[in-house]
Amino acid sequence: MPQYAAIIYSTDSDWTAPEHADEMAEYGAFSEAAAAIIRGGAALFPTSTATTVRTDRKGGDVVVSDGPYAETKEVLTGFFLLECDDLDHAIAVAATIPGAWNGAVEVRPVIPREMD
Numbered sequence: 001m002p003q004y005a006a007i008i009y010s011t012d013s014d015w016t017a018p019e020h021a022d023e024m025a026e027y028g029a030f031s032e033a034a035a036a037i038i039r040g041g042a043a044l045f046p047t048s049t050a051t052t053v054r055t056d057r058k059g060g061d062v063v064v065s066d067g068p069y070a071e072t073k074e075v076l077t078g079f080f081l082l083e084c085d086d087l088d089h090a091i092a093v094a095a096t097i098p099g100a101w102n103g104a105v106e107v108r109p110v111i112p113r114e115m116d
Helices: 018-033 087-094
Strands: 003-011 038-043 051-055 062-066 074-083 104-109
Touching: 003 087, 018 038, 074 087, 087 104
Parallel strands: none
Antiparallel strands: 003 074, 003 104, 038 074, 051 062
């Protein structure tokens, strides 16, 4: 069965803060309702905790900088890995992720990889 990444873009917040408890409860309810098709996922800490890694070429010098790659109003705040029948099914599920209600959820097919 194909897998889809449901990539959540919303406000840049610390989702562990008490003021987000109600919304995190909504995520808990979504996770419980969609448990049969969720294969992974996580909420992310704010972009202020990010570290960006670049190289100037393969095997080249590593350049590390604090913070996100780009500053925007909505940032990557989490994701779910969904195993769905098809894209239409993944879209229907993504519409029930709380991040879709006040941000956006990008649905993207996952390229299968061989596991050792």
